[in-house]
Amino acid sequence: MTLTVEPLERLGELMVVNIGPIHPATHGTIYLKAYLDGEVIVKAEPDVGYLHRCFEKMCETHPYHTVMPYTDRLNYCSCFMNNVGWAMAVEKLLGLEITPKCQYVRVILNEFNRIIDHMVCIGTNLVDVGALTNFWYAFQPREMVYTLLEKCCGARLTVNYCQIGGLIRDIPSDFDNESKTILKALPRFIEDIEGLITHNRIFIDRTKGINPVTADQAIDWGWTGPCLRACGVAYDVRKAHPYYDYDKFDFSIPTGTNGDVYDRYLVRIAEMYQSMKIIEQALEGLPDGPVTVKDNRYIFPEKENVYSNIESLMNHFKLVMHGIKPPVGEVYSYTEAANGELGFYLISDGGSHPYRVKVRPPCFAIFQAMEDMLPGHMIADLIAILGSLNLVMGELDR
Amino acid sequence: MAEDTVTLKINGKEVTTKKGNMILQAAEQAGILIPHFCYHKHLSIAGNCRMCLVEVEGWPKLVISCATMAQEGMVVHTNNEKVRKAVTSVLEFILLNHPVDCPICDQSGECGLQDYYMEYGLHDSRMPLKEKHRKRKVVDLGPTIVLDTERCILCSRCIRFCDEVSKTSELAFIRRGGKMEITSFENRPLDNPYSLNTVEICPVGALTSKDFRFKCRVWFLKTINSVCDHCSTGCNIYAEYHQNKIYRFRPRQTDYVNKTWMCDEGRLSYKALYSRERVETPMLQIKGKLQPSSWNDALDSIHKTVETVISEKGPAGIGVIASPKLSTEELFSLKEFFGNLIKTPNIDFRVDDGFQTNKKMEDDVLRRVDKNPNTLGAMLLKIFPTENGADIKGMISKIDKGDLKMLFLVTDDILKKEDSEKIKHSLEKVEHLILVTPFKSELFKSCEVILPLKTYMEKDGTFINAQGRIQKFHRVINPPHEAASLVEIINGLLQMREHQIDLSSIEKVFLRMGSQHLFFEGITFEGIPDIGIQLKIGEV
Numbered sequence: 001m002t003l004t005v006e007p008l009e010r011l012g013e014l015m016v017v018n019i020g021p022i023h024p025a026t027h028g029t030i031y032l033k034a035y036l037d038g039e040v041i042v043k044a045e046p047d048v049g050y051l052h053r054c055f056e057k058m059c060e061t062h063p064y065h066t067v068m069p070y071t072d073r074l075n076y077c078s079c080f081m082n083n084v085g086w087a088m089a090v091e092k093l094l095g096l097e098i099t100p101k102c103q104y105v106r107v108i109l110n111e112f113n114r115i116i117d118h119m120v121c122i123g124t125n126l127v128d129v130g131a132l133t134n135f136w137y138a139f140q141p142r143e144m145v146y147t148l149l150e151k152c153c154g155a156r157l158t159v160n161y162c163q164i165g166g167l168i169r170d171i172p173s174d175f176d177n178e179s180k181t182i183l184k185a186l187p188r189f190i191e192d193i194e195g196l197i198t199h200n201r202i203f204i205d206r207t208k209g210i211n212p213v214t215a216d217q218a219i220d221w222g223w224t225g226p227c228l229r230a231c232g233v234a235y236d237v238r239k240a241h242p243y244y245d246y247d248k249f250d251f252s253i254p255t256g257t258n259g260d261v262y263d264r265y266l267v268r269i270a271e272m273y274q275s276m277k278i279i280e281q282a283l284e285g286l287p288d289g290p291v292t293v294k295d296n297r298y299i300f301p302e303k304e305n306v307y308s309n310i311e312s313l314m315n316h317f318k319l320v321m322h323g324i325k326p327p328v329g330e331v332y333s334y335t336e337a338a339n340g341e342l343g344f345y346l347i348s349d350g351g352s353h354p355y356r357v358k359v360r361p362p363c364f365a366i367f368q369a370m371e372d373m374l375p376g377h378m379i380a381d382l383i384a385i386l387g388s389l390n391l392v393m394g395e396l397d398r
Numbered sequence: 399m400a401e402d403t404v405t406l407k408i409n410g411k412e413v414t415t416k417k418g419n420m421i422l423q424a425a426e427q428a429g430i431l432i433p434h435f436c437y438h439k440h441l442s443i444a445g446n447c448r449m450c451l452v453e454v455e456g457w458p459k460l461v462i463s464c465a466t467m468a469q470e471g472m473v474v475h476t477n478n479e480k481v482r483k484a485v486t487s488v489l490e491f492i493l494l495n496h497p498v499d500c501p502i503c504d505q506s507g508e509c510g511l512q513d514y515y516m517e518y519g520l521h522d523s524r525m526p527l528k529e530k531h532r533k534r535k536v537v538d539l540g541p542t543i544v545l546d547t548e549r550c551i552l553c554s555r556c557i558r559f560c561d562e563v564s565k566t567s568e569l570a571f572i573r574r575g576g577k578m579e580i581t582s583f584e585n586r587p588l589d590n591p592y593s594l595n596t597v598e599i600c601p602v603g604a605l606t607s608k609d610f611r612f613k614c615r616v617w618f619l620k621t622i623n624s625v626c627d628h629c630s631t632g633c634n635i636y637a638e639y640h641q642n643k644i645y646r647f648r649p650r651q652t653d654y655v656n657k658t659w660m661c662d663e664g665r666l667s668y669k670a671l672y673s674r675e676r677v678e679t680p681m682l683q684i685k686g687k688l689q690p691s692s693w694n695d696a697l698d699s700i701h702k703t704v705e706t707v708i709s710e711k712g713p714a715g716i717g718v719i720a721s722p723k724l725s726t727e728e729l730f731s732l733k734e735f736f737g738n739l740i741k742t743p744n745i746d747f748r749v750d751d752g753f754q755t756n757k758k759m760e761d762d763v764l765r766r767v768d769k770n771p772n773t774l775g776a777m778l779l780k781i782f783p784t785e786n787g788a789d790i791k792g793m794i795s796k797i798d799k800g801d802l803k804m805l806f807l808v809t810d811d812i813l814k815k816e817d818s819e820k821i822k823h824s825l826e827k828v829e830h831l832i833l834v835t836p837f838k839s840e841l842f843k844s845c846e847v848i849l850p851l852k853t854y855m856e857k858d859g860t861f862i863n864a865q866g867r868i869q870k871f872h873r874v875i876n877p878p879h880e881a882a883s884l885v886e887i888i889n890g891l892l893q894m895r896e897h898q899i900d901l902s903s904i905e906k907v908f909l910r911m912g913s914q915h916l917f918f919e920g921i922t923f924e925g926i927p928d929i930g931i932q933l934k935i936g937e938v
Contacts, residue, residue, distance in 0.1 A: 296521075297516070308498065309525065310493050310523065311490075311493060311521060311522060312522070314511060315520070321617050
């Protein structure tokens with residue numbers, strides 16, 4: 001229900017509403033200056049940078065392995081996926097082949113993270129449009145996934161579980177069981193949400209036809225992830241440029257038709273089922289063996305050895321103090337994160353710090369469309385749209 | 399082909415080197431680094447660490463490149479499979495009994511073992527911890543050095559240093575095989591003026607400096623090229639600091655001055671910067687009390703004093719005593735202002751007459767009697783009394799007679815003179831005593847104005863050493879509060895009167911020095927290389 005937009009000459013007569021940078025419905029420090037004619041947005045000026053932390057410059061002043069905790073703070077709803085993104089980029093730079101077991105564990109935890117990321121997105125989106133109950137259904141499985149991550153590495157939110165060349169430590173012995181328990185419990189929560197929402201009159205009224213984006217527009221804006229797929233473009237890095245045996249798993253790419261808020265919701269729900277399918281297959285084929293490759297040039301030695309022999313101690317010492325020294329070169333490495341393509345562009349000058357790091361966060365490309373998309377919508381729609389785009393300030397502002 | 403050179407091939411690279419050079423030296427010339435522990439450029443060759451093994455085509459066994467002379471037509475490989483395997487094995491052997499000490503070892507971060515492990519080792523240990531030989535730890539070798547015999551890799555660099563450079567021969571090996579260790583001869587302490595060089599050349603953490611031990615981890619230290627100001631040799635140094643505090647001086651290699659050595663006194667001379675309380679702001683004597691003031695007020699007060707004294711007694715009523723510890727630019731600025739502009743004839747710098755007492759602090763290695771870094775600079779710039787002017791002694795007697803009304807005193811080094819009590823007594827009688835000093839001084843109560851001076855670690859500048867080399871130093875740390883260099887102070891004074899003198903930047907000072915003194919002509923501060931320039935001064 002797009003309304004006609006008044007010519008911009010009238011801006012002076014319009015009411016200006018500052019939405020953010022601190023606002024409960026923006027889920028982060030986003031700032032929108034909205035010019036309103038009644039309840040209709042005539043013009044919107046989005047602004048970024050309120051959570052800017054110099055992420056890229058911080059990476060450039062730190063040895064490669066100490067960048068890992070920073071990546072946790074990009075999209076903090078699915079930290080592990082950022083870990084994998086960074087680890088993959090550095091491994092590509094080093095030409096390091098990680099072990100099959102590590103690949104599978106990374107796939108399993110990636111997909112779990114995708115599920116909980118979608119859960120958070122859907123849950124909060126629904127809260128914003130007035131459907132509070134679903135929030136609990138969405139956050140309960142998230143708790144279970146966090147408990148699994150805690151068993152793996154001790155941390156829940158900012159996991160820092162990856163290391164260059166593998167994982168910080170091996171998975172716990174009951175990893176398989178735990179994962180299966182979660183898989184078993186998950187459908188109930190998703191079905192609950194679907195039952196309450198998918199055919200809900202109020203929800204449909206609030207979301208169907210709101211902010212429709214065509215495939216061409218989305219591609220022009222550089223959209224990726226569920227928002228792009230909601231427009232009907234079946235692009236997914238896992239299929240288009242498979243990594244970690246994604247090409248061996250049987251799963252499909254759900255797409256929408258209208259590219260509106262409602263379709264984005266549908267795509268996310270459908271993707272959760274696909275992720276579960278991938279996890280099941282990965283658990284089935286989970287290989288044995290070490291989770292970290294052995295390469296004294298790049299990989300930290302075992303703690304036990306560090307304490308008992310001089311070679312490992314020196315190795316550890318040099319890696320910590322002076323870092324790894326990758327060959328000169330540049331790589332672009334990209335993964336399908338929860339909200340789209342997460343890319344790391346890395347330039348090495350042979351030193352212990354990256355010469356340049358550029359992050360391509362999925363929601364930055366999505367956010368740039370705000371100014372074009374919002375005019376004509378009502379202010380209440382804005383809240384629904386914001387939630388459906390899944391903007392995470394941690395990675396948007398970096 | 400000249401007769402005194404040979405040409406050989408190292409890793410496919412043609413290298414021409416002086417006849418008699420070792421393969422290692424020839425490789426270094428070609429930019430190929432061969433790992434080594436025992437070899438040292440300025441010591442004799444021992445050939446006992448075996449790290450520098452290389453393959454020479456046609457020779458049955460690998461040879462140590464530090465002790466194998468480069469020969470015509472040799473084909474050498476330093477980095478092939480065979481060599482790498484051998485070097486890794488040598489390193490593993492060296493590490494066999496090495497203690498698991500990195501976290502408590504001062505050498506960590508600049509350790510040859512650590513560096514070579516990452517480059518040539520990368521092997522896993524095959525030696526269980528409990529089977530390692532245990533030896534003496536924390537052995538007190540003397541006033542400056544602690545020895546850890548477990549960490550020692552028996553390269554013998556320190557022994558050779560004591561034999562060949564300091565010529566004191568305190569150190570030797572005892573025992574054989576796995577029990578071999580370094581010791582000082584019959585517990586005679588390792589106590590010579592160059593002892594800390596053994597710490598410097600120790601490739602591992604066996605010899606550590608008592609002064610630096612556990613003070614700061616080396617990877618925190620930042621390094622700036624500088625010059626030692628402890629004597630007129632002017633050894634090139636690295637000044638290493640962390641969080642605005644200097645932690646150590648290390649010799650910086652230059653073949654012209656100090657090779658790779660440095661004396662202990664010079665090495666520890668950074669401590670003098672912290673030994674006395676600093677002056678932080680300018681101070682003025684107001685109603686019999688010293689009170690902090692602004693720079694403006696202080697300089698204004700000096701300006702007025704100068705005017706008054708000139709109107710009463712003429713320029714001869716003013717005296718200036720500089721110090722040979724000042725930088726060349728500072729001495730020049732001082733001379734420009736007081737000599738050329740105000741035209742006082744009373745100017746001198748010879749505050750240090752400790753030449754006789756310093757005699758025992760001289761030798762033919764590096765140390766010199768003259769413990770001032772810039773005596774030659776002051777002499778070249780003619781910081782002497784002009785005709786009818788008074789030198790320091792003359793100025794003191796002029797003060798006593800009441801002819802000298804104002805004394806501009808830079809640093810209180812004058813109190814180092816033998817008759818310091820008498821001098822102090824005389825200085826109390828100066829009507830206007832102006833003291834520029836980094837440190838608090840016992841002269842304070844007689845001063846009219848006190849200006850805080852930067853130490854040489856806090857400013858850019860140059861010293862001219864006894865050979866006539868002009869060598870530059872850079873700001874390493876920040877000065878406390880408002881301290882300024884003498885160039886900045888003179889600039890402040892210059893702003894208060896009319897003149898044509900531009901000393902507003904260090905380059906301007908050099909430009910002006912060049913226009914007045916032939917040997918400075920064409921020299922810019924930027925243009926002076928890190929190893930300095932030999933000035934064409936002839937006989938001074």
